[in-house]
Amino acid sequence: MLALDGGLDAALREVGRAVDAMMDRLVPAVPGLEAPVFEAMRYAALGPGKRLRPFLAVASASLFTVGRIPSLRVAAAIEMVHSYSLVHDDLPAMDDSDLRRGRPSAHKAFDEATAILAGDGLLTAAFGVLADEATHSDPAVRCELVRRLAEAAGGHGMVGGQMIDLVAERQALDMGAITRLQRMKTGEMIAFSCEAGAILGKAAAEPRHALKAYAHDLGLAFQIVDDLLDAEGSEAETGKKVGQDAARGKATFVSILGLDRAREQARMLSRQAIGHLDLFDQKADLLRDVARFVVTRRS
């Protein structure tokens, strides 16, 4: 298993390195005329990043009896889906962001066509990774991972959330609509990251529901802090353009609640997330630390 006992910072770095090594193998550089799309896939997946979602998958899996390889393969698949979503969201027709994780976004480093294809390739490959028998000996487990990822990433999850986000540029959303948008756009994939560990570990219903409830609160707290960083943070700290939401007149948690109430709401959700972990022993301390980290992060 991974050494996850040196505190959150060390554990995040350890999982980040291991997930990157796994993605390096799963998304190799290839020769041939198709090489550019693989280069762009690698650029998007292996660039700098917090690797928060893969960490949640590995930390959740560590609560159960799950091997290192299954845990890292699922974590890698999740990061590949996250990377694809960033590549497509950054496109000129979508959020039009030239900067991502402190570097040119994929369509700037390559071109738009290659970026679109790289996103498609990463999404496709992620499902292939989950369905491969190296991920789990039980095909029913692999199918459940595929099915749940498709739900979390699709029209009722991340893709639908991004659609609402685009609609929100032309239409003022209220607090309920913004909460739903964010639950779909980022919350579902964060929930899947935690749930995936439980699926791999064939966990009982109770711990599985506890992890989903934890992830639900964590995801919302995470997003509120994202809005706070967009309103208050600096480009140097966050590695992406800030002030984007206000510039577009987009309603966010911050524009509706104000800075102070948004910050308090994020802290409340973080405490609530930790409360859902009461049925786990100290093995869940890293997940508790993540919930604290998410509301104090500066990028």
Add this chain to the structure above:
Amino acid sequence: MLALDGGLDAALREVGRAVDAMMDRLVPAVPGLEAPVFEAMRYAALGPGKRLRPFLAVASASLFTVGRIPSLRVAAAIEMVHSYSLVHDDLPAMDDSDLRRGRPSAHKAFDEATAILAGDGLLTAAFGVLADEATHSDPAVRCELVRRLAEAAGGHGMVGGQMIDLVAERQALDMGAITRLQRMKTGEMIAFSCEAGAILGKAAAEPRHALKAYAHDLGLAFQIVDDLLDAEGSEAETGKKVGQDAARGKATFVSILGLDRAREQARMLSRQAIGHLDLFDQKADLLRDVARFVVTRRS
């Protein structure tokens, strides 16, 4: 089972109707602010089209003992992936086609952002359909479908082929490179369509390989005829712009072989495809008819 005994035309229509009804259920219209992405998914998947790939899946499955629902779910998933690929390929940054299947392409009927998301949503949903237990009672079968679809549609298959197609606009390809391009871009998904029927039917190695060999020749014949139609066909007949390849100076089977030799090559591949079906009885007659149809079609 589907009534497939009235000749190819009737069988194509029958399967087309049944697959469309299945996609209508699998990709429903939804209320809520995310509605546009589902509308665009339905526009792309349910528009006019030959439904050749789903037909190949259903006709291949009919050689084995496969139920109607599994067969149609797999056929629908394949058509959803095909539709996503058309939506993304038509984008301004890719092939920049305003017309598809006789109608405005998705980014013209909606907008670019919605079209990108609709493609992503269709691709994601297709994997969810395959992994769902309604597709087959044996999860090992479902996993194999997911894994093989990911191979056929990903960087080593369709996505890689489209990448090479973009490279080909700036670089002259020889016959070997064009053959590889087309095998990846269209051949792999055509091969998966046939193979999927065998996977669903838990077919032995021999019939499975025969179907793949059939599909390999069929796919190449199909593509050569596509090039012929682009060189000789009319927009009214094909429902898309013609003369595109020559206008872009792109090397195709036709530009390298010339019209006559390209036509002869397609006929030879069609005969060769039919030869691979010798181990099947008259149940494979529809697949034989498809191989004849593919080289005589006018759109």
